[in-house]
Amino acid sequence: MASPLVNPSQLRPLSLPDKVLARPRLLLQLQDAAARGCRLVLLSAPLGYGKSTLLAQYATRLHTPWAWYRLDQADNQPLHLLLHLSRALGLPAPEHSLLPADEARLWSAVLQRLEQQDDGFTLFLDDLHLLRAERSRRYLEQLLRFGPPGLKVMAASEGAPELALNHLRRDERLAVIDARELAVDSEEIRQLASDRGAKLDSDALYQLRAGSEGWITGLLFWFTAYREQAPASPQPELLRGVTRQAYAYVTDFLCEEVLARLPEELLAFLERTAVVQTFDPALANLLGERADAERLIRQAQRRDLFIEQRAGERVEYRYHRVLREVLYQHLQQRDPQLLQQLHQRAAAWLLEQHRYSEAIHQYGRARDFNAVLATAERHTFDLLRDGQVNALVDLLGQVEVNGQTGSDHFTLAISEASIVMVTNDIARSKACIQRLRLLQRQGVQRNPERVQQTIAYLRTLLALLGGNLRHGIELAGQKLQRYPQRNAAGSVLRFNRARCLFELGQLAAARRDVEQALGEFDEFGFSGFANIPHLLLGQIELAEGDSLAALRRFLALESQSPATASRNFYELFHHLGLGLVFVQQGHLEQARQRLAKAETLALGFPHSAALVQVLHHKACLYDAMGEAGKALARWDEARRLARQFRQFGLYRLAGAWRARLAVRERDQDFILAWLQEWHWCQRHYGEDLMPDEWLAYAWVQRHLGQPAVARQILANLREQAEAEHNHRLQLDLWLLDAALQRDRGEQNAALTCLDEALQLAAAHGFGQLLHHEGRELAELFRQLLQPPVRRQAGLERPLPAREQLELLLARLGGGESKTTPLLEPLTRRELDVLRRMARGQTNQQLADGLFVSLSTVKTHINNLFRKLDVSDRDTALRAARELRLLD
Template identity: 25%
Template sequence: MDPVGDPFLRTRFALPLRPDTFIRRERLVAHLDRALDTPLTMINGGAGAGKTLLAADWAETLGQPVAWLTCDPADRAPGVFWAYLLQALRASGVRTADEVGSPADPSRVDHTLLARLAAGLSGRERPAVVILDEYDLVTTPEIADQLEFVLRHAGAGLRLVLVTRTEPLLPLHRYRALGTLTEIRDAELAFTPEEAATLLDLHGLRLSGAGVRALVGRTQGWAAGLRLCALAAQESNDPETYLKEFEAGQSAVADFLLAEVLKQQPPETQELLLRVSVLDRFCPDLANAVTGQQDAEPRLAALHRANAFVHHLGHSWYRLHPLFAEILRAHQRVRLPGLERELHRRAAAWLHRSGPLSETLAHGAAAGDWEFTARVLVDDLAIGQLFLGLRSDDLGELFSRMAPDADGPQAHLVRAARALSTGDIEHGLAHLRGAEEGTAPDLPAPDTAAVQLNCALLEALAARLTGSPGRAEQAARKARLAEQDVPADTLERHPELPALLQTHLGSALLWAGRFEEARTALSAAVASPGGAATALPREEALNHLALIDQIDGRPGRAERKARAAISDAERFSVPQPSGSGLGQLVLAAVAVERNELDEAQALLDQAATRHGAPDPVAAAAHVIAGGRLLLARGDAPAALETAESAVAAAVSSPWAEQQAALIASAAHLAEGRPEAAAKVLDDAARLHPACAAAAARALLASGRADEALRLLDDVRTVEPGGPAVTVRALLVRAQAADLAGDTVAALRLVVQALRQARRELLRRPFLEAGPWIRRLLAAEPAQELAADWLTQRPGPPAGGPPDGALSPAPVVEPLSARERDVLQRLAQMMSTEEIAADLFVSVNTVKTHLKTAYRKLGVNRRNDAVRRARELRLM
């Protein structure tokens, strides 16, 4: 009998039964095994965390008797608590409890009884293991003091395990400091994805790895939540979809949390929880602003201590368990209809004064107050973040929901920014006009400066997208004027604004061919401070500078800048390709010059997946890289078609036209039309060294060697281009000398070209030169200069070459596997149609492979191709 006179309830001493779907979690059992080495163990977690089943499973497999007591609210009386604890010890076979006796008074316990118990336990050879489940129901400080007394004086004779939702009133700090406390807390009790998959499997549910991870993320590994979800999903025809989309507020999970957590709180705390459920995170001041109360701080601290699904994030910030928050929001809509928008409005107002911009915008949007939300974005000068990879997706998605009736200059600016960021120039410009017309002229300068500065930024972007350098310069001037009326601290928070302005200006100037002015603006953007905030405009500016180097024929310098841009962007997790994809396009053009054609194609494919709006500079860069790659692959008609594709812009671009003309000229020449090749370059040949070199090559091919050389001599007065230009000019001169019979001069010029090309690994100029160069590349000293990076060194045939025989001239470019397949069948006297049928390709494809193989082997006929391939042991 207990001190009240009632019989002991035997169910309180029994180990709870584990369900059939219970899984033993070895990592937790192994941790709990340490309880045998420390006097005190605490399993502390929220409702349904799996604490009790873990302790029961461990106790049953421990291999020794365990005293188990499930606590009860009646145990708040010291006499009742100790009577039940002593009875639990007797039931487990601890004879010391029989010798101690039992309390007679429900309200008190004699100190002598506790001393006898501690002394009896201290003499045991094997410690008694006591597990107190639901110890959070024992809230009497006197009992905590008594329990700590017995634990301390029992020494090695007692191992106490407390299973609780809250931290007990014991001096835990002392045990922690001495290393004599074993703890398992909420975070460790959470199911891992692997454990969750096993649990679901026991319920007959097989989910994909992604489905399991999504469920664990939504429940945060909460044991009861996982079990309840699994039980509900068993009734569904599509469990994975159900678990992904189920409405938490209308589920058994909601019933559990509302009953076990929410309804256990006082009415005032329930109201607090319902209102803060609209917040992703909150501090006491924010919670007070949302609820209209002043006592959030002690209530939140108490909820956290009670493991009531309120997690402390540090620095007085909290968040709700995501599933609990979801359920509370659903319950709030029923219990407090119509209040949700007002709660978001209050949160937005508080955060606008004291919190991060992103959360202010999110709550403003949730409140449906779009004019406020747009005004916050514009006044904070954050509209540039709509174009930055780090924030653009989130902001774009948020403002995609903006109501169509939202008015005011700020709303127009946001719409303009969204339109321009996707390349919708027409609507972007229309909204820009709306923003400018909606700015009241009689407002003080500080009230309009932010609108004007953001207008200037967007006008500069529009100028870049349309290739309008004059408009870009005008926008830059407007921005400098507006900056004078913007608070300095606001400008300092947004270093991305001037960086974006300079990038847009530099791009527009570059399009117009004003390279020096473009370099000045772009270099200013590259030098911008701000770390992650300016990572994207810095990358874009550096890629534009790389493009200028590539246009000038300096591929090595271009590559270094483009790779530096990508490397810097990756430091700040900017997704690649970012912006206009210009870096990949520059690298693709460099790869073509080095004849790394697969790499060039991969880079072009990457650039095609860019996230930013297209602009004329990037469009022209795509034409250049794509056209040159087509030429390198031997598809002259497609290259010519690419070169003739128009790039829309407000003004023409001299360099874009020159580069397109170079591709068209090379395509005509490859198709055997040297006169057309020269004519394409008539206007540009005397203005740009690269065009002069290409025109001279075309003139030479048409038999006009003197004109070709005069053109190269005349262009010397123009600023010389980089290695890619000078190497081509040297090879034209070498070919002219070779045709004139001056082999010595031709070899000397080829050697000069090799020396310049070797530093940059420029292979394409030699591959484009034609069969005549192979003989010179095989001669000393050209052979040594070309070895290993430009030509192959064929080994001797089996048995060694006969005395005095020369090795065949090396192949400038190796044959592909498919080209070798075609040659093998050619050697078998198969027709083009038979080869196509045998390889399961079209006749045109076979012809393309043959044409490329002929070019690489320096021959024009089938028999010569087979003979040459055999000489080089390629067959």
């Protein structure tokens, strides 16, 4: 008879809904962690991130035994814990009421049952954070430390569980997947929308991603509200209604599941600190009118109340956007006067800390527009250091001065000019130029040279974004010569010229300008904005083949990144930079993670600011990974947004890469449409097109049967690449040259081109020879590795080291196997020799069994050793088994 103490609901996994979101990326992470020997895989995130669902999905895929156990408060009694653990493992229920003396017997039975699981066993523990009593925790700690070798524990917890885990971390047997990894990305939101019949355009999906910060529970409520309203089309007013209803659902959910269970003291503290986007203990004490903020912060962290700790110059904290809004509304409804006082208090403190945009945001929420204007008056160019552009742009438009809108005020017009350097908003840039010129004519100015420089850098920004690169270079040169005053406006003007030079492939001149501008930005204290020119300098280093220098640059930016939310936008650029480094080095999964972080940040700001750039590089990544469908979708979306924002330079860049993929996909319709755009650009800009555009045009001309045109472009680009030490472009050109040589039957010449590419890639740390167009040359690369073929082609330089070849040509073996394929495959006879060696045959037995001479056997064995990169039989057999060459 089952014990009356057993709660059966604790021993079964969550029932999966029919439309559960497939999360192959996370499921693969769980699988990889288990495969590499992790004892504990911990999903640690606040309520509603899909932890239990993910574990249940993983459990249904397991082919080895497993058990499920959802903990609750009663499990802090050891007998309750051990009874349920034994029942989860399939042990019979006790036939009598349990006594404390039964504790040791139950524990022994649990251990014995686990020891019997020879093929491995997975124990799923849900709600692990509820286990707090020391005696109960001790049992799980013993399992983690001394459990049988085949035991794997997969656990979900709201925050870090109160278990001793550092020994697992030390031994690399702990894997933690946190809220950042569990947050759904844009592709998953798109899938959620499709599964629920929500026909949303890209802008609506972006707003969902930004508003939810990837919290899946909030998204599910949104789709519930969408279904209930059953809109015929995603019209803006209907979507606003859906969002309001979803917000009401989320508010009720958080109140029921989180806020109603909090002590009154902690709830009041959360409400007061929710008026700011980030806070440290000092600001929290000020807002909470107390001296023990750190104690309450620790309480919130233990409960994992959607609070994120950010390491930087000082430790700061932020609430999830959804929770912050709910707490803010609570306080606003209960005590609006206190809310206004808190905004004023926070603004004054932030101003003392030189966090100007956040101070302006707080003054604006307090509706103290005089303070907003005074702050902007004193700190016009200081605002460039901050990245909280959303609130600043909105508030500048609200301020009224002498009956005029704030944007007609001279200082605010200058401030707005600084902001558009970050937002890349062409329409606002044009309007800003007109306002500055109007104010000039009205005589409302104090520094005419700075105004001229400001207008000039706005015009060069328009030239850069619009793709009129030569005009941007010439305009910047003229204005720098005419207005040589050393100030921030001149530095921005010089930086814009560097950007135009880089896009035209003039790396040396671009480097000189951006290094000088960076030095000046450092003098002026533009620590945040400087991330943007650092990205450009890193891109120059990558083009020159110095990925290690670029890696050091972006890692340094990451380590120096302040914790304040006002810098969040600028953090985007070191994530983007690291993504570009990892793509170039061939570390594609690391690149994916970094670009995903960059996209998440970009979604929180005006889409014109950086989203198009991030989407373009994500498309390049997907193309490198061989995921053509995702690459096409990202490039098409990047081009749509770029056209919408009139950023025609980025539109053309994305189009050039999209055209290269269209050639490989035989997408004739896109090729013809792109050619029309190409000819328009050539008529307007002549030879002043980006190297990416010329390279794409060469591939298109080869595809259209015009090799002579492609070869002429190749020669022109090669001359520029050599002059500018642009090794990245040289690598692409060697691949194009190899394809052209192969087309006309010049096999040895094609192999020579590929050997040049291989040697160049090895010398400069490239890891992408089989990305993009390199895939269609895979067979030529295989031949290039064969010693007889190399001798016939007259290639005398030795091949790069095996480790480099494995990175550069990792896909030659086909597929995405976790084992490294042989770059030079074994012949049928060599495989036969290998199998006989595995059976322990001597050289003489091999010769007798194969009816060949002893010297022939030795030749086969030497070839085996060379191809496996080993020097003896034992190592050869071990390598063969790792590569699955032996049954």
